[in-house]
Amino acid sequence: MAMTITLKSNVQLGIVPTFLRFVGGLVPDEAGKLPRDSGGGIRMVSGMKELCEISQVMPSRVQVSLFPGTAPADLDELVHGLRALGLEVDFILMVGGANPMNPADEDAVVAQLLPNLKTAIAYGARHVSSTSIEAWMNANESRRDGADFEAAIAQNVKVHLRAYQEAGLAGSCVENWHIEFLRPGEFKTFTNLERGWAFVSAANKALGKIFFKQLVDAAHCGDSGLTLAENAALIARIAAAGELGIFHASAPTTRGCLSTDDGWIGALLTAMAKSGGLRQVFVELFDHEDPALEMLRALDPGHGIDTRDGRSYHQVAADGLADIARRLNNLVARGILKS
Numbered sequence: 001m002a003m004t005i006t007l008k009s010n011v012q013l014g015i016v017p018t019f020l021r022f023v024g025g026l027v028p029d030e031a032g033k034l035p036r037d038s039g040g041g042i043r044m045v046s047g048m049k050e051l052c053e054i055s056q057v058m059p060s061r062v063q064v065s066l067f068p069g070t071a072p073a074d075l076d077e078l079v080h081g082l083r084a085l086g087l088e089v090d091f092i093l094m095v096g097g098a099n100p101m102n103p104a105d106e107d108a109v110v111a112q113l114l115p116n117l118k119t120a121i122a123y124g125a126r127h128v129s130s131t132s133i134e135a136w137m138n139a140n141e142s143r144r145d146g147a148d149f150e151a152a153i154a155q156n157v158k159v160h161l162r163a164y165q166e167a168g169l170a171g172s173c174v175e176n177w178h179i180e181f182l183r184p185g186e187f188k189t190f191t192n193l194e195r196g197w198a199f200v201s202a203a204n205k206a207l208g209k210i211f212f213k214q215l216v217d218a219a220h221c222g223d224s225g226l227t228l229a230e231n232a233a234l235i236a237r238i239a240a241a242g243e244l245g246i247f248h249a250s251a252p253t254t255r256g257c258l259s260t261d262d263g264w265i266g267a268l269l270t271a272m273a274k275s276g277g278l279r280q281v282f283v284e285l286f287d288h289e290d291p292a293l294e295m296l297r298a299l300d301p302g303h304g305i306d307t308r309d310g311r312s313y314h315q316v317a318a319d320g321l322a323d324i325a326r327r328l329n330n331l332v333a334r335g336i337l338k339s
Contacts, residue, residue, distance in 0.1 A: 003056060003057060005322060008329045010338065011328055012281070013325060014060060014088075015317060016062075016092075016283070017047060017048060017064070022290055022291075022292035031071065032074070033071050034078060045077075045082060048087065049085055051317055052085055054315065054318050057322055061088045061089075062090070066093055066120070089123065089125060091119070093129070095113060095132045096136070097135075098112065100155070101135075109163075114166055117174070125173065127174070127178060128176075129179070129245075130178075134189055142188055149195075152190075153199050154202070156199050157199070157206050160203055161203065161206055164211070179196060179212055181195060181217075183223035184224065200214045200238075200243050212243070213245025213246070217284070218247070218251070218265045218269070223252045231268060231271070232271035235271045235275050244277035245280075246279075246281075247282070249265045253302040253303065256286065256305065258319070258320045273337050274336055281328070287313055288304050
């Protein structure tokens with residue numbers, strides 16, 4: 001399909017290729033080898049090539065999940081393949097099997113963050129993101145409040161500043177580290193925008209400059225328990241502090257077609273635009289049958305709903321890009337975003 005939508009704002013539009021599935025698309029095997037298609041090419045590259053060919057608008061960025069231990073040759077092929085499509089590559093730093101809030105796990109968390117941060121620097125990445133403030137779906141955790149919450153923040157600050165220093169982020173190509181909270185069930189403590197920002201603000205204060213940014217994911221905001229109005233007010237405050245980061249256009253609960261968002265994406269995208277801090281928007285959706293997300297389907301059956309309505313996931317992702325491109329253009333038309 002020929003490109004039929006031209007972006008009118010200076011906001012960059014990107015895609016998170018989770019629609020290709022973690023299993024069989026994003027996650028390397030035990031040898032660190034990335035999944036490949038039937039022709040032998042890296043699956044993420046061929047998948048993104050197909051998406052770009054059918055999309056009405058050309059994305060400019062892609063956020064790649066970066067797992068420790070990925071084979072260097074495969075990673076190099078991936079990055080150069082995506083860049084050959086005209087995409088700037090950002091990295092999502094994946095951490096697992098260790099709890100960033102527990103001092104006993106500090107070395108294990110840093111050991112996972114360091115090689116990924118050094119990889120980001122080696123490839124000249126300008127932005128990295130992570131959910132590295134809490135372990136995902138940790139059945140042994142309970143919500144931390146009061147002094148326990150402050151201790152969790154303090155330990156996270158220690159971990160992330162140590163990674164910052166040991167990776168040599170100061171003066172590097174990496175401009176910002178975007179931190180994402182997850183909804184209740186996936187996380188127990190950092191489960192809403194206000195709680196996520198508490199860490200970001202503390203980390204920047206300890207660092208002495210604004211480097212960490214708060215990633216705003218419409219899906220997690222919608223499932224967090226805070227209202228639209230409360231999230232919008234927080235976005236304005238975070239932007240005023242200079243700590244507003246990437247926006248993920250993703251539908252609450254289903255994490256599928258953006259048409260299932262019940263208004264959250266549009267409302268929060270407009271709040272981000274009005275704040276003056278909107279720079280990057282990424283469309284993010286997931287395959288409802290991805291084996292890697294079985295725990296999410298058990299947590300909330302809504303995650304397993306097929307929202308494709310007869311389309312392929314490539315087409316659902318392309319439709320999502322077109323939807324967000326139209327929204328951005330109309331925010332320009334309404335005078336909320338600059339052209």
